[in-house]
Amino acid sequence: MRAGATRRRGSVRRWGRWLVGLGIGCWVLIPLYWTAVVSLIQPVGLISTPPSLVPRPFTLSYYRELLSGQPGPSLEFLTALRNSVIEATGTTIVTVVIALLAAYAFARWRFRGSSVIFLVVVGTLALPVYAVLIPLFSLMTQAHQVDSYQAVIVINASASLPFATWLLRSHIAGLPRDIESAAVVDGANARTVVWKIVAPLIAPGVATAAVLVFLMSWGAYLIPLTFATTSHAAPLTVLIPQFTTRYSENYGLQAAAGILSLVLPVSLVLWMNKHILNGLLAGAGK
Amino acid sequence: MLPEPVATGGERGTTVAGGGTADVDAAPDRVTGGHGAERLRTPGSARSGEVRGGETASPPRVPERVGRRRGRLRPYVFITPLSLLLGVLVLYPLLLSLIDSARLDNLLVSSSRFVGVANYVAVLTDPQFVSASIHTLGYFAFATVGAMAVGGAMAFWLHGLTTRARAAALVLVMVPWAVPGTVTGALWSFIYNPTSGLLNGLLVGAGILRQPIVWIEGTKGIFFISIALIWQVAPIVAILLLAALESIPGEIFEQASLDGAFGLKRFRHISVPLLRPAVAICLVETAILGLGAFDQVVVLSAYAPATLSVVMKIYQYAFTDLNFGEGISASLFLTTGTLLISFLYLKAVYREVEY
Numbered sequence: 001m002r003a004g005a006t007r008r009r010g011s012v013r014r015w016g017r018w019l020v021g022l023g024i025g026c027w028v029l030i031p032l033y034w035t036a037v038v039s040l041i042q043p044v045g046l047i048s049t050p051p052s053l054v055p056r057p058f059t060l061s062y063y064r065e066l067l068s069g070q071p072g073p074s075l076e077f078l079t080a081l082r083n084s085v086i087e088a089t090g091t092t093i094v095t096v097v098i099a100l101l102a103a104y105a106f107a108r109w110r111f112r113g114s115s116v117i118f119l120v121v122v123g124t125l126a127l128p129v130y131a132v133l134i135p136l137f138s139l140m141t142q143a144h145q146v147d148s149y150q151a152v153i154v155i156n157a158s159a160s161l162p163f164a165t166w167l168l169r170s171h172i173a174g175l176p177r178d179i180e181s182a183a184v185v186d187g188a189n190a191r192t193v194v195w196k197i198v199a200p201l202i203a204p205g206v207a208t209a210a211v212l213v214f215l216m217s218w219g220a221y222l223i224p225l226t227f228a229t230t231s232h233a234a235p236l237t238v239l240i241p242q243f244t245t246r247y248s249e250n251y252g253l254q255a256a257a258g259i260l261s262l263v264l265p266v267s268l269v270l271w272m273n274k275h276i277l278n279g280l281l282a283g284a285g286k
Numbered sequence: 287m288l289p290e291p292v293a294t295g296g297e298r299g300t301t302v303a304g305g306g307t308a309d310v311d312a313a314p315d316r317v318t319g320g321h322g323a324e325r326l327r328t329p330g331s332a333r334s335g336e337v338r339g340g341e342t343a344s345p346p347r348v349p350e351r352v353g354r355r356r357g358r359l360r361p362y363v364f365i366t367p368l369s370l371l372l373g374v375l376v377l378y379p380l381l382l383s384l385i386d387s388a389r390l391d392n393l394l395v396s397s398s399r400f401v402g403v404a405n406y407v408a409v410l411t412d413p414q415f416v417s418a419s420i421h422t423l424g425y426f427a428f429a430t431v432g433a434m435a436v437g438g439a440m441a442f443w444l445h446g447l448t449t450r451a452r453a454a455a456l457v458l459v460m461v462p463w464a465v466p467g468t469v470t471g472a473l474w475s476f477i478y479n480p481t482s483g484l485l486n487g488l489l490v491g492a493g494i495l496r497q498p499i500v501w502i503e504g505t506k507g508i509f510f511i512s513i514a515l516i517w518q519v520a521p522i523v524a525i526l527l528l529a530a531l532e533s534i535p536g537e538i539f540e541q542a543s544l545d546g547a548f549g550l551k552r553f554r555h556i557s558v559p560l561l562r563p564a565v566a567i568c569l570v571e572t573a574i575l576g577l578g579a580f581d582q583v584v585v586l587s588a589y590a591p592a593t594l595s596v597v598m599k600i601y602q603y604a605f606t607d608l609n610f611g612e613g614i615s616a617s618l619f620l621t622t623g624t625l626l627i628s629f630l631y632l633k634a635v636y637r638e639v640e641y
Contacts, residue, residue, distance in 0.1 A: 013446075020443045021455070027436070028458055031473040031517065032465075034484045038476050046482040050491025098367040105364035117365065124376050126628065128578050130597050131621040132379035134604045134613045135386055139379060158375035161368060190360055219466035221581045222597070226605070240468045241585050244475065251482060258472040265464040273457045277525070 032262075039063070039255035046251065062256035073247060076231060076239060077257055083228070084218060084235035084261070086149055091156040091217035092210050095164050098157070099209065103168035104194045108177075118169075125162045129222050137226055151227045152235075156217040164209045171205030172198060204275060211272050218265050236261040383614045390611035405611040406619075409603075414591070415616060418599040421508055422620075425583075425595060426576035428512030429519060433572045434565075436516055437523025442557075444524065445531045456525075463521035471585025474514040478502050478586065502586050507593040514582045519575045523568045530564035531557070559637075566636035570628045577624045596620050 038046065039062055040055035068074045105111075106118050136155065137146070145151040179201070180193050188196070199206060221237040228234045240261060243254050269276070387405050389398055409415050440459050444452050462470070477484045478501040486498040501510045538560075542552050558565075580597040587593040589602070596616065604613030 017443065017446055020439060024440055024443060024455075025458065027517070028461055030484075031470075031477060032461070035473045035476050038482075049487060051482075051484060051487030098371065102365045102368035105361040109361040111358070111361040114361065117369070120377075121368065121372065124372060126625060127376065127380070128574065128621060128624060130578065130580075130600055130617050132376055132383060133600075134610050134617065135379035135382040136375060137604070138386075138610065139374075139382075154371065155375055158371045161371060165368060190364075215464055219464075221466070221468050221584075222601075225601075237466045237468045237581070240466075240472050241588075244472060244585055245588060251476065251479070254472060255476060258469050262465045262469050265466065266461055269460050269464040270457055273460060274453075276460075277456065 035255045035258055038251050039259050041252070043252065059252075062252040063260070065253065066256050066260065073243070073253060073257075076242075077236075077260070079231055080234055080236045080239035081260070083149070083233055084237070085264075087152045087156065087224070087228075087233075087235055088214050088218040090149060090153040091160065092214045094153055094157045095160050095213045096168075096206060096210050099161055099164035099168050100194065100199060100206070102165050103172055104190075104198060106165070107169045107172035108180075121162050122166055123162075125166070129159055133222065133226055140227060146227055147229050147233055149233055152224050152233060155223050155227055156220055159220075159223065160213045160216050164213055167209050167212075168202070168205055171202040175201055207272065207275050211268060211276055215265050215268065383618060387611060387614045387618060390614065401611065405615040409612050409615045409619065412612075414594070415596070415599055417591075418594045418596045421593055422577055422579060422596045424505075424508040425512055425515060425579040426573060428509055429515045429576035429579075430569065430572045432512060432516035433519045433523050433575075434568065436520040437568065438527060440520060440524035441527035441531060444528050456528075459524050460521050462517050465518070467518065467581025468585050470514055470518050471582040474511075474517070474582070475586055478510060502590075502593065504592050507587060507590070511579075511583055511586050511593060512576075514586060515575060515579060518582065519572055522571055526564050526568050526571075527561060530561050534560050562635055562637045566632050569631045569635060573627050573631065574624060577620065577627070 037053070037055045040058055040060070041052065042057040042059045045052045045055070045057055066074050066077045069078060102121075106114060140146050140151055140155075175198065180197055183193055183197050218235075219237060220235075224233070224235050224238050228238065231239075236257075240254075240258060243257050247253050388402055389400055390405070444455055444459065447455055465473070476482075480486060480498050480500045483498075483501075485501065486495065489495040490498055501507065534557075538556060539552070542556055578597055579595040580601075583593060583595050583598060589598060597620070600613050600616045600620065603609050603616055
């Protein structure tokens with residue numbers, strides 16, 4: 001009797017789990033799937049009621065148009081794609097290098113002001129981008145730096161540095177000091193220790209920081225909108241809203257541009273997901 | 287969207303990391319009186335108390351004096367790039383904004399003169415700013431409730447899966463988090479589109495609606511835009527809550543089922559209290575996203591006044607009206623409000639947990 005009730009409860013629970021899973025799957029995938037359909041369907045397929053849930057009549061013309069390199073939407077798109085890659089990569093390199101140096105100092109040395117400075121660094125985590133946007137714009141205008149890669153890169157970096165420094169610091173702090181000390185005995189200086197010994201040992205942490213910073217700057221909108229004002233330096237996030245107004249009736253083109261701009265970050269998550277999670281949990285000191 | 291989500295991982299970590307690493311750090315520094323910069327610790331002094339006596343044995347002592355001076359400066363050399371970037375690009379502009387809010391006028395009128403609190407007053411009495419604030423509270427409320435519900439459901443679902451299934455499911459759950467905010471807006475625009483959108487297509491096709499509806503319009507637009515916000519932020523909530531769930535020792539749940547606590551009872555009396563710290567961080571995260579709603583709203587509403595958020599209004603003050611003073615004042619209001627709500631959340635919900 002009791003056993004029967006437990007078994008029944010178990011099977012109800014299993015069904016419930018399947019149902020919840022189905023709901024979550026739909027919730028996550030429907031916007032992505034539908035956008036993919038819109039990008040692959042001929043316009044005539046979109047106006048039928050009920051809508052065609054598969055891309056039929058099928059077409060690849062929007063992707064072909066976007067990737068053709070012709071002046072017009074294609075050139076705009078490819079330029080923005082190039083800008084996104086340059087800015088996200090640049091931000092990642094700048095951030096990880098600077099954060100690793102600082103993280104090592106905070107993790108291994110106690111110096112005058114170290115805890116106060118670290119507290120300020122972590123405190124800026126709480127500061128949203130818009131808090132300093134306008135004065136920063138004045139500063140960058142005076143420095144004639146608006147509308148350039150370096151402006152977007154350093155400002156993206158300043159937004160992601162507190163987090164990266166914090167993350168790498170906790171990775172380094174969790175590392176036994178024996179190996180570093182041995183290297184110092186062998187005459188290595190601190191810089192060599194950081195790059196040749198500490199960085200490889202916390203490679204998962206560095207990878208986590210790099211992936212997260214890359215995703216952060218790939219998705220950044222307010223910063224490039226303000227500091228990359230023309231197509232010269234504007235990344236995909238800035239182009240997408242322009243596409244929706246400029247080609248407002250061309251849904252296929254908008255959808256194809258949207259799909260192409262999320263391919264890279266989403267594949268990064270699919271590829272590095274273990275790293276991201278393990279790194280975050282290890283960084284959290286478990 | 288991304289700056290916030292990513293920061294989450296960090297913040298959650300902070301709460302856990304503090305305990306884990308501090309004791310390891312503190313010991314050696316105390317031993318040598320805080321001159322940590324001098325040289326790297328010897329293995330003995332760094333790792334354990336029992337070898338502490340022998341700590342002076344190993345470090346190389348040849349360039350003692352030079353080494354010490356250089357050693358004292360070395361930490362500052364290492365943190366100089368970080369300090370420069372944060373100082374010039376974050377702290378100095380923050381200071382500047384406090385000054386400029388009282389000094390800058392509309393650039394079209396005159397560039398700079400002392401205006402006192404006039405900018406703050408102008409912003410607070412601007413009906414557009416007031417309505418943008420109300421909309422933003424709407425985004426905040428919907429995003430909070432929705433993200434906690436969806437993210438919580440995801441976390442409990444993941445927690446109940448086998449290890450192998452969980453790895454795959456986790457990737458699925460994480461995907462929206464990787465999608466840029468403006469692209470998220472674009473994805474949902476194809477669902478809400480009045481003429482060719484999926485939602486109207488399905489509802490009209492099924493005979494539920496007779497006429498297609500314009501979803502992103504008027505006050506109800508705030509609700510439908512919030513759904514896109516929830517889609518984006520739920521993964522973070524799910525991951526944070528899952529990590530917290532995993533860290534609850536299994537014996538607690540076993541004991542609970544022996545005591546006859548299942549389902550809702552178990553959820554209320556065991557999961558909820560033990561999840562408090564993680565819930566607090568999730569609430570802060572969704573508050574930051576909801577109050578800072580921008581990317582998704584821009585794409586979905588194209589600055590329509592009925593759904594305008596405060597960040598959009600700030601952007602308009604500064605870059606459409608060229609009124610930097612009012613823009614800065616408005617952003618100081620929003621920043622203060624966000625920090626205040628985050629603080630209240632942490633104070634009210636955050637509790638240290640002991641198992």
